[in-house]
Amino acid sequence: MYSIQNDSIHLGYVAILPNMKQRILVLGSTGNVGKPLVQALTDAGETVVAASRNSAVARLDYSDPSTFAPVLEGVDRVFIVSPPGHYAADQLLAPFLEEAFKQPRKFVLLSADGVQFNDEAALRKVELKLEASGHRYVFLRPNWFMDNFHTFWLAPIQAAGIIPVPAGEAKSAFIDARDIAASAFAALTSDRFDNQAFSLSGPEALTYKEAAAILSRHAGRKIEYQHVEDQAFIASLIQAGMPRDYSEFLTSLFGFVRQGYASTVTDSVKTLTGKEPISLEEYASRNAGFFLP
Template sequence: MSNKILVIGATGTVGKHVVDGLLAKGEAVKAASRSGKPVAGAEGVAFDYAKPETFGPAFEGVDRAYVLLASGHVDAKGLLLPVIEAAAARKVKVVFQSVLGVDADDSIPYRQVEIALEKSGTPYVILRPNWFSDNFHTFWKPGIDHGQIALPAADGKSSFVDARDIAASAVAALTSSAFDGKAFNLTGPEALSYTQAAAILSQAIGKPVAYNAITDEAFIGILTGAGVPADYASFLASIFYPVRQGWTAVVTGDVETLTGKTPRSLKTYAADYAAALKA
């Protein structure tokens, strides 16, 4: 019987919460990761975007899937289209984690993946989260350790969204047909500049954290100096352009539409993750 839910990136920032949320609802979950190791309460299965031979075993016995591109990858179209095709061929419903704002231009690779999914004939829901609150205790953590977050965001604002709210939205979409055929823009409850975000983080961890607006070039230099591949560093710099343009300041009610709950604020995130931010 095909009633399992495949979660790609099951050990990642959003995926681990999706697995937990589905298990709490009594769903049977296949947790896909490169290692294929079982995650507490879920069956483990090996999955690699670059190895199509892993797709068949991953989708076996599955009728719904949470599909995303794990961080560190640049070629969204090249890596995700074959996954969408494999899901559609098996009539597996896809809840796809895209990116806020990609619907502004059909030439954007993530938007092209969305279009392929929309035309695939398989049931789907598209989730477009804004910048993750969780980036502060992961990607930007070294800056917090040094008391300064240096990013090419200028004074642009973002409605940071908690990965737990993205996951809760995904669980809702995976366990109901009410949202099928729709796209949702997931944001937090308010738009904040990085200066405002730094002040909130500073209060949560009890030590000064400042924000330093830097150029794309300086940002790329910091990343490559830390061992980040040049192409991924350039990609990360490029996605701050929408922040500087004010496009990521939008606030929507879509998390509440999906989950029935208001999204967590950055202040709530910082309080909940104070230990990780201080570590």
């Protein structure tokens, strides 16, 4: 695919001198993970192409192949985010990956913990495609985001001081999206983690009841966890505007939570970033303003 001539590597018509910094394409750049990642890379002096459907600088829509080639120009590393709400991530991402695979590149995929146990899971299918491609990759498999409390679950918290999800009494090792971004930064800017997968978690596993107590303390108001049954939860997601297939998929994931599969605390954030992960206390303190009526 490429050849070495006169100390430079020729990739088609792009010549890359050894150690010359290339561009990093960050997909989902306006999202929970993409935004702090773009900031960290920019602060570190990397050349970043921050892309999404609504990006003013680099418009990329997975559903519009005409947007792929312009943002991939001169890019040697790609951070991939599959947007939530899309049940079939593998199908959505396939045309983009086909284009991106035309040049040697490294891919850091925002995947999800648990997919490694199910080759039929959409994000696992994306992982398998990257593994088979021969390109370098890093898979980041985070636990449930702390950030869900101020995004997905925010409306009932603000309106009624409740977190109505079907999690039972099980614990989850919630992670702050900033730690996922910091892990992605490490995976993109170092070769040490290439061709490895990391299950990312926060520093401790908590029940939703315990999490609600922490949010309450920092918000200065009563916030309670309320277990809801699957069907009621699906109905509430659909009412909030989520597609039915994704609502059912998300609800099925809570089945794994109830069985304790989300409770594993890992040291991957420390391995990747050199720092301890952010606690829910710290997250709640920073985001307390969200949880007010």
